[in-house]
Amino acid sequence: MTAAPGTTVTGAAAPRPAGRWRLLVLLAAVVALGVLVVASVALGSSGVGFADAAWAIGARILGSDVTPDGERVQAVVWGLRLPRVVLAVLGGAALSVAGVVMQGMLRNPMVSPFTLGISSAAAFGASVVILFGGAASAGGRTDPLVVAGALIASAGCAALLLGLSWIRRAAAVTLILVGMALNYLFSAVTAALQYVATDQQLAQIVRWTFGSVNEADWTQVAVVGCVAAVAFPLVMARAGALDAVAFAGDDAARGLGVDVTGLRIVGSITAVALAAVVVSFTGVIAFVGLVGPHIARLIIGAGHRYLVPFAAVSGALLLLAADTVGRTVFAPVVIPVGIVVSFLGAPLFLNLVLARKRSFL
Amino acid sequence: MTRCDEPRGTLQVTGLRAGYGRTTVVHDVDLVARGGRVLGVLGPNGCGKSTLLRALCRIVKPTAGAVELDGVDLAGLHRRDLARAVAHVPQATAGAFSLPVAEAVLLGRIPHMGMRPTAIDHAHVDRALTMLDLDALAARRVDELSGGQQQRVGIARAIAQDPRVLLLDEPTSALDLRHRIDAMDLVHQLAHEAGLTVVVAVHDLDLAAGYCDEVAFMHAGHLLVQGTPAETFIPETIKRTYDVEVVVTSADDGTPQVRPVPTATRPLLPALRVTC
Numbered sequence: 242m243t244a245a246p247g248t249t250v251t252g253a254a255a256p257r258p259a260g261r262w263r264l265l266v267l268l269a270a271v272v273a274l275g276v277l278v279v280a281s282v283a284l285g286s287s288g289v290g291f292a293d294a295a296w297a298i299g300a301r302i303l304g305s306d307v308t309p310d311g312e313r314v315q316a317v318v319w320g321l322r323l324p325r326v327v328l329a330v331l332g333g334a335a336l337s338v339a340g341v342v343m344q345g346m347l348r349n350p351m352v353s354p355f356t357l358g359i360s361s362a363a364a365f366g367a368s369v370v371i372l373f374g375g376a377a378s379a380g381g382r383t384d385p386l387v388v389a390g391a392l393i394a395s396a397g398c399a400a401l402l403l404g405l406s407w408i409r410r411a412a413a414v415t416l417i418l419v420g421m422a423l424n425y426l427f428s429a430v431t432a433a434l435q436y437v438a439t440d441q442q443l444a445q446i447v448r449w450t451f452g453s454v455n456e457a458d459w460t461q462v463a464v465v466g467c468v469a470a471v472a473f474p475l476v477m478a479r480a481g482a483l484d485a486v487a488f489a490g491d492d493a494a495r496g497l498g499v500d501v502t503g504l505r506i507v508g509s510i511t512a513v514a515l516a517a518v519v520v521s522f523t524g525v526i527a528f529v530g531l532v533g534p535h536i537a538r539l540i541i542g543a544g545h546r547y548l549v550p551f552a553a554v555s556g557a558l559l560l561l562a563a564d565t566v567g568r569t570v571f572a573p574v575v576i577p578v579g580i581v582v583s584f585l586g587a588p589l590f591l592n593l594v595l596a597r598k599r600s601f602l
Numbered sequence: 603m604t605r606c607d608e609p610r611g612t613l614q615v616t617g618l619r620a621g622y623g624r625t626t627v628v629h630d631v632d633l634v635a636r637g638g639r640v641l642g643v644l645g646p647n648g649c650g651k652s653t654l655l656r657a658l659c660r661i662v663k664p665t666a667g668a669v670e671l672d673g674v675d676l677a678g679l680h681r682r683d684l685a686r687a688v689a690h691v692p693q694a695t696a697g698a699f700s701l702p703v704a705e706a707v708l709l710g711r712i713p714h715m716g717m718r719p720t721a722i723d724h725a726h727v728d729r730a731l732t733m734l735d736l737d738a739l740a741a742r743r744v745d746e747l748s749g750g751q752q753q754r755v756g757i758a759r760a761i762a763q764d765p766r767v768l769l770l771d772e773p774t775s776a777l778d779l780r781h782r783i784d785a786m787d788l789v790h791q792l793a794h795e796a797g798l799t800v801v802v803a804v805h806d807l808d809l810a811a812g813y814c815d816e817v818a819f820m821h822a823g824h825l826l827v828q829g830t831p832a833e834t835f836i837p838e839t840i841k842r843t844y845d846v847e848v849v850v851t852s853a854d855d856g857t858p859q860v861r862p863v864p865t866a867t868r869p870l871l872p873a874l875r876v877t878c
Contacts, residue, residue, distance in 0.1 A: 348698050481712045487699045488744075489709055489759070492692045495661040497763070498685030498713040543699050546718070 263547040270554040281326045281565040286572035289317045328457035329564045330557040331465045332519040337533035337556020339512040345487040346508040347413045353531035354516030357420030359395050361427035363520040364450050366394025368434045371445045388521050395517035398423050403509055452526030452579025454564055461522040468518045472511045480545040528583045529556050532590050539593040611637025611766045611799040618667035620657035627653040629823040640793045640800045642814030646844050650823040651803040655769045659688045685713035689765035691756045693772050700745035706755050710762030730758040749776035770802040786813040807860045819843045831858050
């Protein structure tokens with residue numbers, strides 16, 4: 242502590258290798274995601290391979306004439322694989338970013354859209370529609386009534402979460418405890434609904450809760466894409482504020498000019514909207530929102546300027562890889578992505594954690 | 603001295619009242635912290651020192667009174683402008699997440715930078731790391747450091763913030779003697795050489811007497827007295843503040859030295875009365 246405090250500061254700072262390294266890791270992840278997207282579109286049990294998929298995409302874009310067999314290929318690629326792949330990419334990115342935001346702004350590594358009750362509320366909403374929707378509801382993920390039920394319930398949960406927390410000025414602990422209480426409440430009510438459901442309704446509810454992108458369509462892609470397009474820039478613009486709260490605490494963050502209450506409100510709305518929309522279309526995929534951010538942190542570090550984009554890419558990679566494995570390894574049997582992602586992700590996460598001698602948070 | 607004669611960086615506090623919810627912790631405090639000087643805030647645990655510091659930089663919104671920096675009411679500043687003018691170092695808080703030291707110090711540049719840090723921001727970080735003797739620890743994670751080293755990271759972050767006023771909440775509480783002296787030397791340098799206004803909450807009276815140009819004694823949220831150590835370090839003031847008897851002597855350079863008077867010996871435990 243000997244340097245003169247009054248030393249003039251100039252811009253002749255050394256280059257920062259850590260920043261360049263992180264950028265390279267981020268670019269590598271984007272390239273890996275691109276490769277996986279291509280592979281995933283080209284893989285499947287219908288006999289449509291890489292060349293066919295490339296032709297189908299080119300023909301649709303260029304507006305070429307299509308033969309009857311070509312129409313089948315177009316239907317497989319544009320109607321089944323592409324929306325599924327894009328929804329997995331957007332959904333994985335959205336859930337992972339939602340987890341990063343929640344964990345960072347609440348300074349708690351155990352927080353996720355699942356632990357704060359959003360997924361349980363969506364499951365509750367879907368269950369209510371399946372149970373009481375009668376003939377109006379087909380009960381599947383593409384059924385607008387089921388989606389609406391899940392969306393309304395998760396939005397209601399989010400409103401309750403924010404409303405109750407607002408009374409305590411969005412204190413981190415209050416948000417977490419309110420979220421956990423709502424999670425248990427919605428889980429209990431859903432369990433009660435399952436108890437009184439018929440066998441067919443019970444099967445539909447259980448099937449809904451196995452998260453899946455099986456029934457993805459372009460409407461779902463458009464909705465998730467629009468929410469993500471608004472939410473991601475909002476989060477990136479607050480990366481510095483998230484750093485201040487996550488690493489220095491509320492007081493120090495306020496001393497650094499951060500509007501901590503405002504950050505929690507905007508962050509909660511953004512994260513909850515991302516999670517609620519995805520879960521309403523896909524069902525419960527708990528792993529990506531909770532562990533996805535930690536996997537990203539292990540690889541690229543905890544600073545949010547790189548963590549947020551990397552978590553988006555790695556979350557997308559994780560969900561798409563799981564879905565691709567789930568629909569190809571035991572084809573024609575399709576295993577829901579909500580199951581496969583935990584089977585693939587848990588060993589990867591444990592390996593990353595155990596390979597480190599020190600904490601990664 | 604009239605207000606226009608005050609040196610740059612003068613923090614004028616008038617009738618400041620602050621607290622939490624319906625509980626008022628700081629009651630109608632008037633004080634002046636002058637540019638290029640160190641003001642020590644002294645008082646027992648729970649007397650409102652930390653709350654006073656938090657109210658000065660509006661982390662806690664005052665319920666009455668005003669804080670002016672060179673005649674500008676801080677209540678009228680945007681929070682980012684306020685953070686450029688006043689830096690606050692809270693007592694150490696352990697978090698769930700941690701960063702390398704250099705990146706933790708870079709947080710101090712948040713009020714100055716946009717989306718990405720510039721070379722100027724990194725230069726401020728490098729200077730702060732050097733000043734706090736943290737160069738060798740720059741790549742280490744903050745949670746792997748000792749409590750004292752973490753405290754130095756907090757001070758480095760505030761220096762990287764490049765403020766005119768520095769508020770330090772017990773910055774020496776976790777430091778060993780060497781680093782305690784280093785930290786107070788730095789505080790003294792920051793005020794006298796860099797011209798910062800430094801307000802520091804401290805517990806150690808001798809440290810305050812040695813390093814602070816002025817001290818303010820607080821008790822139960824009230825400011826009892828403000829003045830130079832030579833003016834204020836008198837047994838009566840210390841008795842009113844801490845409820846302890848002391849003898850105050852002067853060192854060769856005139857710095858007051860406080861020595862407690864041993865209280866009458868009393869048993870640590872009440873005598874056991876055994877009845878059969």
